[in-house]
Amino acid sequence: MMDQxxxxxxxxxxxxxxxxxxxxxxxxxxxxxxxISPGNKVIYEKLGKPKFEQEHQRPPQNRYxxxxxxxxxxxxxxxxxxxxxxxxxxxxxxNANVDRQLPELIERSKDKGNELGTLTLDPNFQxxxxxxxxxxxxxxxxxxxxxxxxxxxxxATYDRGAYVYGLGWLGPLNDDMGLSIxxxxxxxxxxxxxxRKILDMGCxxxxxxxxxxxxxxxxxxxxxxxxxxMLRYAHARAEALGKRVHFSQQNAEHTNFPDESFDLVVxxxxxxxxPPPSVRKVMQESYRLLAPGGMMIHVEAPLYRHMDIYTxxxxxxxxxxxxxxxxxxxxxxxxVPLATEAGFAADKVFEKFVPNGAWKAKVSNSGSQGTWFxxxxxx
Amino acid sequence: xxxxxxxxxxxxxxxxxxxxxxxxxxxLTGEVSVLHERLDTIERxxxxxxxxxxxxxxAYEPDAKVTKEREQWRxxxxxxxxRVVQEELxxxxxx
Numbered sequence: 001m002m003d004q005x006x007x008x009x010x011x012x013x014x015x016x017x018x019x020x021x022x023x024x025x026x027x028x029x030x031x032x033x034x035x036i037s038p039g040n041k042v043i044y045e046k047l048g049k050p051k052f053e054q055e056h057q058r059p060p061q062n063r064y065x066x067x068x069x070x071x072x073x074x075x076x077x078x079x080x081x082x083x084x085x086x087x088x089x090x091x092x093x094x095n096a097n098v099d100r101q102l103p104e105l106i107e108r109s110k111d112k113g114n115e116l117g118t119l120t121l122d123p124n125f126q127x128x129x130x131x132x133x134x135x136x137x138x139x140x141x142x143x144x145x146x147x148x149x150x151x152x153x154x155x156a157t158y159d160r161g162a163y164v165y166g167l168g169w170l171g172p173l174n175d176d177m178g179l180s181i182x183x184x185x186x187x188x189x190x191x192x193x194x195x196r197k198i199l200d201m202g203c204x205x206x207x208x209x210x211x212x213x214x215x216x217x218x219x220x221x222x223x224x225x226x227x228x229x230m231l232r233y234a235h236a237r238a239e240a241l242g243k244r245v246h247f248s249q250q251n252a253e254h255t256n257f258p259d260e261s262f263d264l265v266v267x268x269x270x271x272x273x274x275p276p277p278s279v280r281k282v283m284q285e286s287y288r289l290l291a292p293g294g295m296m297i298h299v300e301a302p303l304y305r306h307m308d309i310y311t312x313x314x315x316x317x318x319x320x321x322x323x324x325x326x327x328x329x330x331x332x333x334x335x336v337p338l339a340t341e342a343g344f345a346a347d348k349v350f351e352k353f354v355p356n357g358a359w360k361a362k363v364s365n366s367g368s369q370g371t372w373f374x375x376x377x378x379x
Numbered sequence: 380x381x382x383x384x385x386x387x388x389x390x391x392x393x394x395x396x397x398x399x400x401x402x403x404x405x406x407l408t409g410e411v412s413v414l415h416e417r418l419d420t421i422e423r424x425x426x427x428x429x430x431x432x433x434x435x436x437x438a439y440e441p442d443a444k445v446t447k448e449r450e451q452w453r454x455x456x457x458x459x460x461x462r463v464v465q466e467e468l469x470x471x472x473x474x
Contacts, residue, residue, distance in 0.1 A: 082461070
């Protein structure tokens with residue numbers, strides 16, 4: 001079930017007990033996911049829905065009405081309490097490890113040697129207000145905070161935390177999103193597409209960025225994020241893995257790259273971390289940055305119109321309970337009109353479900369277990 | 380110093396105190412799991428070597444088989460501790 005995360009030079013190395021703590025977090029998560037959460041469907045069908053029908057003479061029609069009855073069910077409240085505590089324990093277990101090793105990790109990040117790529121930080125950079133209101137998915141400090149000089153804690157915490165959180169489902173390098181887009185979509189469906197310049201928006205630790213350097217070895221790959229701590233780590237991580245990426249601290253809503261300077265602009269689960277007006281700006285910026293014939297691909301989890309209302313209700317848990325303020329607002333959007341309003345021709349905008357699990361195909365015969373939803377367009 | 384995530388924390392049970400109690404119980408549950416794992420390491424090392432040192436415990440890395448056995452143990456252990464949460468559902472399913 002839990003494969004080993006790849007131990008590159010920047011990954012924090014837990015002590016025996018720190019690792020045991022992280023193992024517990026994973027087992028607890030698995031138990032909640034397999035044995036507790038599914039029970040809410042039974043509670044809804046047998047208790048919640050009949051109560052609602054008795055009161056309104058009709059079944060619930062949307063996720064809000066389902067929540068209206070479910071929020072009073074003790075079973076749902078216990079599930080939610082356990083999920084929330086599990087998430088808090090996750091960051092606690094990872095933070096303890098990162099904080100203990102931080103001086104060493106900072107030292108390692110400064111050891112540039114023969115650099116392949118670059119790191120450009122902006123000392124005057126303004127963190128967008130929408131990132132400062134709450135710490136996204138309960139990760140203390142979010143993507144953007146710096147706790148000490150030359151900090152790399154946010155990156156180290158995210159790299160290890162994402163792996164523990166997902167029970168390794170993104171693969172040993174947390175790279176399944178980028179890898180699946182390259183291996184299961186771009187290379188097979190566009191064999192002649194050879195982008196010379198690629199931009200990854202909201203790259204965090206560059207986990208999804210690196211597969212593009214492998215898939216398109218001749219391309220110049222850039223990656224941007226708002227957090228300096230995140231980017232220092234991302235750069236050091238890419239160097240440790242021998243990949244050439246140019247990281248810079250920029251807001252995807254308005255970058256400093258010239259018009260038409262990229263052939264491929266991508267993002268991976270960026271859209272649900274920013275409010276709808278920012279999603280619009282990211283679409284506009286994607287359009288501005290693309291050269292004619294270039295392609296934009298934004299990867300996300302599915303939108304609400306892809307789900308029945310009970311699944312929507314379950315998804316919506318993240319909004320208030322896991323500090324995901326824009327999670328539902330973005331899943332309510334129809335992204336296609338946003339792309340056409342940004343300038344893309346209507347017949348060149350499309351949505352697609354791309355098979356995931358490309359990392360698995362590299363190590364075994366088992367591959368996809370699901371899909372990544374993408375909204376994409378060509379200019 | 381624990382880092383705390385910025386943002387409003389919902390109240391799940393009767394009141395914030397009950398929520399705190401559950402968080403404490405789960406932290407304790409986690410620590411028992413940690414303890415179990417450490418003892419497990421010691422026992423396995425004793426079995427192999429008959430000698431014990433802290434560095435040996437720190438250096439021990441479970442192989443795939445041990446990892447699997449430990450995951451199995453943790454799954455059962457968590458199910459045991461949280462049985463009360465699922466009892467409601469079992470009762471409902473039997474009705």
